Amino acid sequence: MVNKRLVVIGGGAAGFFCAVNAARLDTQLEVTLIEKSSKLLSKVKVSGGGRCNVTHNAPDILYMSKRYPRGQHFVKKAFSRFFVPDTIAWFKERGVALKAEADGRMFPVTDNSQTIIDCLLKEADKYGVKIRMNAAVSELEPKGKGWEIRLQDGGVLKAGLVCVAAGGYAQLEKFAWLQAIGHQVEAPMPSLFTFNMPGNPITTLMGVSVEEAHVKIAGTKLQEKGPLLITHWGMSGPCILRLSAWGARELGVLKYEFTALINWLPAFNENSLREEMQGLRFSLGGQKMHHKNPFGLPQRLWQFFLQQSEIGEDVRWADMPAKEQHKLIKFMTAMPCPVKGKTTFKEEFVTCGGIRLSEIDPATMESKLAPGLFFAGEVMDVDGITGGFNFQHAWTSGWVAASAIAER
Structure with a gap:
């Protein structure tokens, strides 16, 4: 029947x-x-x-x-x-x-x-x-x-x-x-996708991950916190995937071209990190910055920030110039990463x-x-x-x- x-x-x-x-x-x-x-x-x-x-x-x-x-x-x-x-x-x-x-x-x-x-x-x-x-x-x-x-x-x-x-x-x-x-x-x-960042020097750090980053999409209300992974094409990890899901329609309208602002130290903003840096200049004054990473970041990422901020390998905490310090703070709390395109997350497309x-x-x-x-x-x-x-x-x-x- x-x-x-x-x-x-x-x-x-x-x-x-x-x-x-x-x-x-x-x-x-x-x-x-x-x-x-x-x-x-x-x-x-x-x-x-x-x-x-x-x-x-x-x-x-x-x-x-x-x-x-x-x-x-x-x-x-x-x-x-x-x-x-x-x-x-x-x-x-x-x-x-x-x-x-x-x-x-x-x-x-x-x-x-x-x-x-x-x-x-x-x-x-x-x-x-x-x-x-x-x-x-x-x-x-x-x-x-x-x-x-x-x-x-x-x-x-x-x-x-x-x-x-x-x-x-x-x-x-x-x-x-x-x-x-x-x-x-x-x-x-598409939803649940990773961000492509062609030509961005951060892709040289592929495989490096942080347990918590705060990512905002410039010009929108989209933001998300969570683990972030640097890949050979850009960025992935739960934080990015969640952001792609919440922003699926909005990011599609932008044709997947936008700027992601990364705060690698979500416990700090620009002002509070500046205060923290002042304290570190005293407490770690004689130590070389490249050798001492006081924020618990992966060492390769820390050295990348120092290089991008033009802080030489011999610079000690007490001798960091104000201009370079400003750059370093910007990189760690609001690093602009232009995104151009997306990649399906493994085979878990949604x-x-x-x-x-x-x-x-x-x-x-x-x-x-x-x-x-x-x-x-x-x-x-x-x-x-x-x-x-x-x-x-x-x-x-x-x-x-x-x-x-x-x-x-």
């Missing part, structure tokens, strides 16, 4: 979670999951450097929801139905224990993303979820009380219910088959944009425009910062959709 058939479009985290939970909650339901490529759960595989950052050890829903630049109110409602403790319990019940790290990120105790993949594949097998690979959708059309899914290879699937978990598309035109049903789409833009949230019921993930059509994951206009937030949205939306489908 067509009305007891669910087709899930997309073989990522959200699609799998919807498919396996729907099949488990309603054993009479015939569930088919289709994936356009030849790979299943590809983002799960590469996430967290191959460890899979499953979720985030958030204290409460309010804290968690504030980590989504787009979709805060929507996820807050959805999280009331399935949240972090539910994710932890779901995997634990299936023999996969998760652990939290100091920064809140949660991984399987095996530190291997394959553990999560194997768990989901085993669950799909257990509940008879059919999986079809290399099955890209060209058209989705309501037919009677169900749906007709036309594939690019000419194949046709019929189902009473459909869940679209196709991930984030980079181009607006890729949403055409969903717009044809009447859904509005917020234009997609897009902002997608199906407009006002057209989806967060309590069921069902379309308000087309009964029997559900959504899960990044295809909706929801995206989180780095740290397990995007996966938690995938699990939550997949589970909420599956529960609503099973209740049919």
Whole structure:
């Protein structure tokens, strides 16, 4: 019977979670999951450097929801139905224990993303979820009380219910088959990217990182604090990635050309660092500046600042000229770094944009425009910062959709 058939479009985290939970909650339901490529759960595989950052050890829903630049109110409602403790319990019940790290990120105790993949594949097998690979959708059309899914290879699937978990598309035109049903789409833009700084001498320090930097985007209100990594093309690290997520639309409008102002010592501003320097000129007066780094910065970075400030290797703290001191303070508290372009962070690309949230019921993930059509994951206009937030949205939306489908 067509009305007891669910087709899930997309073989990522959200699609799998919807498919396996729907099949488990309603054993009479015939569930088919289709994936356009030849790979299943590809983002799960590469996430967290191959460890899979499953979720985030958030204290409460309010804290968690504030980590989504787009979709805060929507996820807050959805999280009331399935949240972090539910994710932890779901995997634990299936023999996969998760652990939290100091920064809140949660991984399987095996530190291997394959553990999560194997768990989901085993669950799909257990509940008879059919999986079809290399099955890209060209058209989705309501037919009677169900749906007709036309594939690019000419194949046709019929189902009473459909869940679209196709991930984030980079181009607006890729949403055409969903717009044809009447859904509005917020234009997609890259999120979670690193900053390119071509020709900037700081790239000679690739591999150097600081535990906390404060980065502002000149001419905007965008700013973020956190760990920062210097790369051979520019800057990366959690601080930069979070900034790129919050500024996804604004930085896209600027065509990724702007100036980042870096405070390498967030405990100081220009004035307080000047006062600190005066004290250091007395307390470290006879010592050579290149040998003594009193701020806990990586030594290569400290020497870079001294070189850029034209402070010679033999200059002692007491003899630092006022002009060079001013330069040094500027470099450490508001170093201007022109950015020209972006780079995808490893393979963990995320897009902002997608199906407009006002057209989806967060309590069921069902379309308000087309009964029997559900959504899960990044295809909706929801995206989180780095740290397990995007996966938690995938699990939550997949589970909420599956529960609503099973209740049919």
